[in-house]
Amino acid sequence: MHRTTRIKITELNPHLMCVLCGGYFIDATTIIECLHSFCKMCIVRYLETSKYCPICDVQVHKTKPLLNIRSDKTLQDIVYKLVPGLFKNEMKRRRDFYAAHPSVDATNGSNEDRGEVADEDKRIITDDEIISLSIEFFDQNRAEQMGWNKCVELQAANKRYLQCPAAMTVMHLRKFLRSKMDIPNTYQVEVMYEDEPLKDYYTLMDIAYIYTWRRNGPLPLKYRVRPNCKKMKLSPTQPEAPNSTGRSGPESDFASDKASSPAGVPSTSSSLPSPSTPAQSPHPQFTPSAPNNQNGAPSLTPLAQSRPYPFSIKSRKMSVNGSSASSG
16 A cells, blocks of 8 residues: 655755755746756856856856746745745845835835735745634535535534644544544544545645645535444464364354365364363254265264364374275
8 A cells, every 4th residue: 555654854955955055945947948946046146157057067048048047936836835934034034125225126026026925925834823724524425315505504504613733633633523522432533625535644734735725714624424444353263172074163064165175174263262162052063074984975973072172183094995094
């Protein structure tokens, strides 16, 4: 089964950092010839004295290298979302710069260039941010019976609202619901976004990014309760008392299926008693015994009359058509 693992930001740093300044990308800009990215200010200053890429030495442009660089908004958004606090610190640094230099004309720049964009407008979420969410019970069977419109109206009346840190995981939310709703351990709780179950390691910040939550209302979550589906485990127990063929009592139920199997094979049934308890049957059961006539026809012997045997099957001799043979 495929297992998803979370990786550290330090493992992604080589893809998020500028080789010219050694910091995270700010206004990420990519050379269209080789697709290497740098900070905008770093690459513009570098191309004033060189026409080649700082990483691979490919020629950016023969005469005007600035024509072959493009802003990479997607890469910059990834950096802002992966590095905690980077966007907020950059916006503060820009506001402080323009406040310290009032003579600089910034009217032609965007609000982001002037540092006037808040985290909410940029949809940047930090770990310590408080996220408002709504949680409601999801019952698919009831929705199909009542109709989705009526079910949505009914569930809206039972909706609950919470404020949780963005770093809280789905596993923590499941534990909270189990404790709050007094859900026994024989049932499992699933948290969903719309009708899709969420992984336990997802944080609220992950959910907001994955499902493009736009802060136009509480983060809508649902939960459902299902019985636990536990696999039946075979408990290791000792076999029952055998009959004259060395087979266990429960094997007699499948004698017709195992007629061709060799005698003396121990049973693997999980319902066998312990070795200290003699085999008892609530009603007479019969198992095939060793051939006792010359034609090799098996005779049936009551299980209650069979002798308990040690837990190793001993060899025995039997007569087949007048000749002596050893089995077991």
